[in-house]
Amino acid sequence: MNKSLITNILAGLLLLLGLILSNSMLFWTGLFALSGALTNWLAIYMLFEKVPGLYGSGVIPNRFEAFKSAIRDLMMQQFFNQQNIDRFVSGQPPLHTQLKLAPVIEKVDLTPAYDKLVQVIMDSSFGSMLGMFGGANALNPLKEPFISNMKSALIEMTEEEKFLKLLQDEIDQPNVMADIQAKIEEIIEARLAELTPQLVKQMVQQMIQQHLGWLVVWGGIFGGLIGLLSAWGSLYVAF
Numbered sequence: 001m002n003k004s005l006i007t008n009i010l011a012g013l014l015l016l017l018g019l020i021l022s023n024s025m026l027f028w029t030g031l032f033a034l035s036g037a038l039t040n041w042l043a044i045y046m047l048f049e050k051v052p053g054l055y056g057s058g059v060i061p062n063r064f065e066a067f068k069s070a071i072r073d074l075m076m077q078q079f080f081n082q083q084n085i086d087r088f089v090s091g092q093p094p095l096h097t098q099l100k101l102a103p104v105i106e107k108v109d110l111t112p113a114y115d116k117l118v119q120v121i122m123d124s125s126f127g128s129m130l131g132m133f134g135g136a137n138a139l140n141p142l143k144e145p146f147i148s149n150m151k152s153a154l155i156e157m158t159e160e161e162k163f164l165k166l167l168q169d170e171i172d173q174p175n176v177m178a179d180i181q182a183k184i185e186e187i188i189e190a191r192l193a194e195l196t197p198q199l200v201k202q203m204v205q206q207m208i209q210q211h212l213g214w215l216v217v218w219g220g221i222f223g224g225l226i227g228l229l230s231a232w233g234s235l236y237v238a239f
Helices: 003-021 024-048 064-079 082-090 102-107 111-123 126-131 135-158 161-171 174-193 197-238
Strands: none
Touching: 003 024, 003 197, 024 197, 064 174, 064 197, 102 135, 111 135, 135 161
């Protein structure tokens, strides 16, 4: 339901009825109601659309860059400031209850680590001896046990209190916090760069148009009351 349209139609009908019936009370009530409703509707319309000859109209599209800047500043100063990031990283619950690296380690391909080990062995004095038994291929049966044991060792190491404390200390460094904040800001900037003036206008319009519609309704009501009082006052003075 378009509250603005209904209010303007009702005010217009009241004005028309006053003209047809030559009723000054209805006429002035309808005129002031239509005046209040139309004025408020035009003010709301001018927020989103440029009206030729009306200075200051189209505020939201015209202030597009300022709008984006305000969003960025709000996100960085209120949500992703250094204090909030530090509170998240070093707050409760402790880091060791938040950080679970085992699933990540399980997915890591350790084949390059095995290949490096084979290369080191082949470049050592054992390389020539292994050449008599098939060279690097002779070590192939060790690949799966090596990778499995390496993953187990890494998981065990990352779950040690000493490792978590070292990681916590590194994260708590000011330059690390600054890097995290810079990365977040880059992400926000990239997302804001995707916004267009039309998209911003639609976003804001959808958020506030429903509530601003009541300005038109109340403009019509108060305008009508003022018109009614004016007509009543004119009749009172006439008598």
